[in-house]
Amino acid sequence: MFSQILTTVLASSALLGASVSAQADSVSDFYAGKTITVIVGSESGGGYDTNARVLSRHLGRYLPGHPQIIVQNMPGAGSIVATNYLVNVAPKDGTFIGLVQRGMLMAKLTQQAGIKFDPEKINWLGNMSSEASLVIAWHTSPQTKAEDLFTTGMVVGGAGPTADTESTPRVLNATIGTKFKVITGYKGSSSLLIAVENGELQGIADWAWPNIKSRRPDFLRDKKIKLLMQIGLEKEPDLPDVPLALDFAKTPEDRKVLELYFAQKNVARPLMAAPGVPAERLAALRTAFEQMSPDKDFLEDAKKSGLDVEPMTGAAVDKIMQLIASTPDHIGKRLADAMAPPK
Numbered sequence: 001m002f003s004q005i006l007t008t009v010l011a012s013s014a015l016l017g018a019s020v021s022a023q024a025d026s027v028s029d030f031y032a033g034k035t036i037t038v039i040v041g042s043e044s045g046g047g048y049d050t051n052a053r054v055l056s057r058h059l060g061r062y063l064p065g066h067p068q069i070i071v072q073n074m075p076g077a078g079s080i081v082a083t084n085y086l087v088n089v090a091p092k093d094g095t096f097i098g099l100v101q102r103g104m105l106m107a108k109l110t111q112q113a114g115i116k117f118d119p120e121k122i123n124w125l126g127n128m129s130s131e132a133s134l135v136i137a138w139h140t141s142p143q144t145k146a147e148d149l150f151t152t153g154m155v156v157g158g159a160g161p162t163a164d165t166e167s168t169p170r171v172l173n174a175t176i177g178t179k180f181k182v183i184t185g186y187k188g189s190s191s192l193l194i195a196v197e198n199g200e201l202q203g204i205a206d207w208a209w210p211n212i213k214s215r216r217p218d219f220l221r222d223k224k225i226k227l228l229m230q231i232g233l234e235k236e237p238d239l240p241d242v243p244l245a246l247d248f249a250k251t252p253e254d255r256k257v258l259e260l261y262f263a264q265k266n267v268a269r270p271l272m273a274a275p276g277v278p279a280e281r282l283a284a285l286r287t288a289f290e291q292m293s294p295d296k297d298f299l300e301d302a303k304k305s306g307l308d309v310e311p312m313t314g315a316a317v318d319k320i321m322q323l324i325a326s327t328p329d330h331i332g333k334r335l336a337d338a339m340a341p342p343k
Contacts, residue, residue: 027284031065034095038071039086041079041100043188047211051128051269052099054305058298062288075187078103078160080114087117087274094281098272102264103162106324110336112162120325121275123282126289127312128269131210132232136225137203138196146229146243153179156205157186157195167339168231169205171261174338176248180205206231214306233262257334267317286314
């Protein structure tokens with residue numbers, strides 16, 4: 001009896017191994033000689049774009065068939081344009097993936113206009129980094145401390161309704177009473193910086209701290225910017241004297257709304273594939289991202305490019321997506337109302 005069971009188990013294992021091997025061969029055959037396009041939901045030159053270009057130089061080494069990987073920028077509406085394209089237009093064969101803005105995870109919860117996708121059905125492949133951000137004022141602007149944001153206010157720019165640069169100041173206005181004036185229509189962080197330097201804007205309401213340190217250290221060295229408020233769930237260790245936005249919450253509900261909004265900072269640079277991508281290719285993409293994450297050459301390239309990467313698996317992003325999806329209706333509505341552009 002035992003020998004029969006053992007024979008059956010061994011036969012089943014052999015069949016399973018053959019099946020896995022056949023799937024791997026199938027994925028390798030598909031990707032061999034092909035090109036994967038990474039659609040970036042932001043303009044060139046910014047943090048999302050830089051992350052995508054570093055990714056494109058390394059991910060292919062870990063994919064069966066070793067396809068070439070190129071980057072295509074598709075800015076617009078805080079990555080709604082890019083995500084709509086990936087879900088509804090681009091081929092669903094695993095040759096198109098996206099690096100989109102973090103607001104896409106909550107686009108359904110916050111009832112963003114123009115979305116033609118369900119974030120809960122998107123295949124999240126992983127995340128390049130987590131990061132806190134800051135409200136900064138240009139050195140010639142009148143604001144010198146966080147309290148000035150409640151009295152003087154500040155003129156800032158936005159890059160679309162779901163972009164942090166636009167949604168963060170609206171959320172802060174609605175929850176803690178700041179007086180940001182948001183000028184929308186900018187393409188991304190590079191355009192915003194030019195507008196700040198030209199005096200067109202007084203500052204930026206949400207600029208990633210790692211990007212400030214690595215990409216514009218001269219602003220800190222030459223005191224071109226003033227750091228007014230931290231945007232995140234806890235203070236950065238090297239900024240003990242800059243207050244958290246959460247410190248100004250007046251009610252438990254206001255704090256819950258802010259905590260929900262700031263949770264997406266843990267998934268700062270999410271990588272996605274559309275629903276409908278074949279399961280074996282989706283698994284290969286997720287596995288390749290996981291295998292690339294600790295790669296020495298990848299990490300050195302990221303550092304040279306001014307990035308502070310902390311890759312997160314697709315499974316970890318799924319868990320955060322589940323938390324967002326389970327948000328109580330009244331908290332979700334408060335956040336949706338807070339993020340909504342003025343009519």
